[in-house]
Amino acid sequence: MDITLLLFTFVLAIFLGFELISKVPSQLHTPLMSGSNAISGISIVGALLASGLSSDTTLGLILGLVAVICATINVVGGYLVTDRMLSMFKTREGSQK
Amino acid sequence: MNILIDLSYIVASILFIFGLKMLGKPTTAVRGNQISAIGMLVAIVATLLYSGMDYRWIIVGLVIGSGIGAVAAIRVPMTSMPEFVALFNGTGGLASLLVGWSEYNKFLSTPDGTLEVVPVVAIFLAVLIGGVTFTGSMIAYAKLAERIDGKPTLFTGQQAVNALIVAALVISGVFYIMNPGAGLSQILFYITVVLSLVLGVLVTIPIGGADMPVVISLLNSYSGLAGCAAGFVISNTVLIVAGSLVGASGIILTSIMCKAMNRSLAHVLFSGFGAASSTGGGSTETGEVKPISAEDAYYVLEAASSVVFVPGYGMAVAQAQHAVRELGDLLEANGAEVKYAVHPVAGRMPGHMNVLLAEANVPYEQLVEMDDINPIISSVDVCVVIGANDVVNPGAREDESSAIYGMPIINVDLARTCFVLKRSMRAGFAGIENPLFFKENTRMLFGDAKESITTLVEQFKSS
Numbered sequence: 001m002d003i004t005l006l007l008f009t010f011v012l013a014i015f016l017g018f019e020l021i022s023k024v025p026s027q028l029h030t031p032l033m034s035g036s037n038a039i040s041g042i043s044i045v046g047a048l049l050a051s052g053l054s055s056d057t058t059l060g061l062i063l064g065l066v067a068v069i070c071a072t073i074n075v076v077g078g079y080l081v082t083d084r085m086l087s088m089f090k091t092r093e094g095s096q097k
Numbered sequence: 098m099n100i101l102i103d104l105s106y107i108v109a110s111i112l113f114i115f116g117l118k119m120l121g122k123p124t125t126a127v128r129g130n131q132i133s134a135i136g137m138l139v140a141i142v143a144t145l146l147y148s149g150m151d152y153r154w155i156i157v158g159l160v161i162g163s164g165i166g167a168v169a170a171i172r173v174p175m176t177s178m179p180e181f182v183a184l185f186n187g188t189g190g191l192a193s194l195l196v197g198w199s200e201y202n203k204f205l206s207t208p209d210g211t212l213e214v215v216p217v218v219a220i221f222l223a224v225l226i227g228g229v230t231f232t233g234s235m236i237a238y239a240k241l242a243e244r245i246d247g248k249p250t251l252f253t254g255q256q257a258v259n260a261l262i263v264a265a266l267v268i269s270g271v272f273y274i275m276n277p278g279a280g281l282s283q284i285l286f287y288i289t290v291v292l293s294l295v296l297g298v299l300v301t302i303p304i305g306g307a308d309m310p311v312v313i314s315l316l317n318s319y320s321g322l323a324g325c326a327a328g329f330v331i332s333n334t335v336l337i338v339a340g341s342l343v344g345a346s347g348i349i350l351t352s353i354m355c356k357a358m359n360r361s362l363a364h365v366l367f368s369g370f371g372a373a374s375s376t377g378g379g380s381t382e383t384g385e386v387k388p389i390s391a392e393d394a395y396y397v398l399e400a401a402s403s404v405v406f407v408p409g410y411g412m413a414v415a416q417a418q419h420a421v422r423e424l425g426d427l428l429e430a431n432g433a434e435v436k437y438a439v440h441p442v443a444g445r446m447p448g449h450m451n452v453l454l455a456e457a458n459v460p461y462e463q464l465v466e467m468d469d470i471n472p473i474i475s476s477v478d479v480c481v482v483i484g485a486n487d488v489v490n491p492g493a494r495e496d497e498s499s500a501i502y503g504m505p506i507i508n509v510d511l512a513r514t515c516f517v518l519k520r521s522m523r524a525g526f527a528g529i530e531n532p533l534f535f536k537e538n539t540r541m542l543f544g545d546a547k548e549s550i551t552t553l554v555e556q557f558k559s560s
Contacts, residue, residue: 043193
């Protein structure tokens with residue numbers, strides 16, 4: 001894809017990121033950090049491509065495999081931990097009603 | 098097929114944006130996380146549809162990674178949440194580094210392969226940022242899990258060493274970018290990998306354990322940017338969008354936390370906070386420490402009409418949150434007004450205490466923030482400080498030479514009586530003396546916080 005288009009996407013997304021996280025109550029900082037950490041596991045897309053389309057060198061295979069493992073840990077672990085944290089908030093709201 | 102993949106990436110990006118937005122509100126946070134998880138699933142499935150993919154190793158990797166991630170996430174106790182976020186963050190950084198490396202390897206192993214200048218630069222950045230994120234997060238993990246000393250580690254010439262490494266990285270980077278295929282560049286590339294990893298360690302060890310929340314937030318931002326760089330390596334929009342969303346939101350979150358501690362980010366990163374100033378300036382403590390037995394504490398609490406609990410990391414360590422809630426309920430039944438005052442940076446992560454108290458089913462309306470409790474604290478009969486230290490250190494208000502001078506604190510020393518539950522007289526995580534322990538109206542209740550609270554609960558029940 002055209003480099004300027006990629007840069008354009010990048011700049012817009014950065015501004016969007018700044019806008020999204022303003023005035024978040026402090027009790028949500030940890031879940032938010034954990035949740036955005038899970039999103040940063042998006043490098044799994046790169047890892048899948050690295051593993052699936054790797055040239056058939058041993059080093060390429062190893063790099064791709066380890067990348068997939070690491071990114072998957074980030075994604076699965078990140079979302080599950082965030083969900084566990086947030087489900088506690090939910091219980092409390094539920095008991096309030 | 099490629100159009101379908103690209104459209105799926107757009108859907109995934111939208112889901113990430115909505116997910117992140119919803120994570121910022123208490124009522125929608127759970128759904129927000131689920132929506133962003135669905136976005137991730139869409140992105141993964143779409144990627145698997147690329148033609149010519151070899152699935153053998155992907156399946157192995159996905160199974161191993163999911164296993165490790167799921168087991169770790171389900172088995173981790175709520176108290177160790179912060180270090181696990183650091184750990185997961187580190188693996189994300191490492192993945193970005195490997196994506197960059199793998200792409201470079203692909204180029205080297207393809208005869209007559211060419212590499213445009215954009216991927217060349219992006220590979221360098223993915224390796225650099227990913228490497229720093231990985232080892233930095235591992236150090237943060239080790240400090241939080243107390244596998245290594247939480248105190249800042251400083252050595253002479255540290256800044257010079259860091260400067261040398263950065264210079265070496267810049268030089269390697271320039272040579273490698275100018276001619277990525279040359280033999281020298283290959284060597285320089287591997288040197289870059291190693292130096293990035295070393296740099297991650299060196300920039301994190303001088304930062305004190307108490308500042309780790311800020312560091313994790315910053316490293317989280319880096320891991321987003323590393324993912325973003327990986328996106329430029331393979332010209333992939335969803336990586337760029339998600340990566341920069343995390344990068345930008347991480348920086349905002351970091352600055353919110355710095356503000357809560359009244360410090361600048363530069364100060365957090367470069368000051369070696371708490372290493373040199375452990376004496377808390379020249380002020381020698383006057384007065385004596387007055388211990389109190391659980392029984393005497395019970396009589397005071399029994400007579401109190403307003404009680405404020407101030408939890409800190411010690412409560413997390415002792416797993417005392419359920420006992421604390423029970424004591425709070427008994428005090429309420431006894432006619433006292435009970436509140437829980439949570440400092441924005443109490444514990445090892447912002448909101449850490451809120452999570453624990455929520456786990457123990459403390460009603461939301463009993464939680465008060467620092468700015469709301471401080472104006473009325475002089476009318477509070479008893480403040481019970483449970484394993485908090487630096488966030489209630491009056492030195493931050495009174496002692497200009499204290500390392501934390503100027504940081505907003507909960508003014509527990511202004512309450513009529515203040516109980517401090519503590520295992521010993523050891524200084525807090527930041528390594529600073531706390532004049533609170535020597536105040537006239539402070540009583541120290543030594544021992545494990547959970548045991549002390551449980552004893553108080555039993556006293557109430559048997560009376």
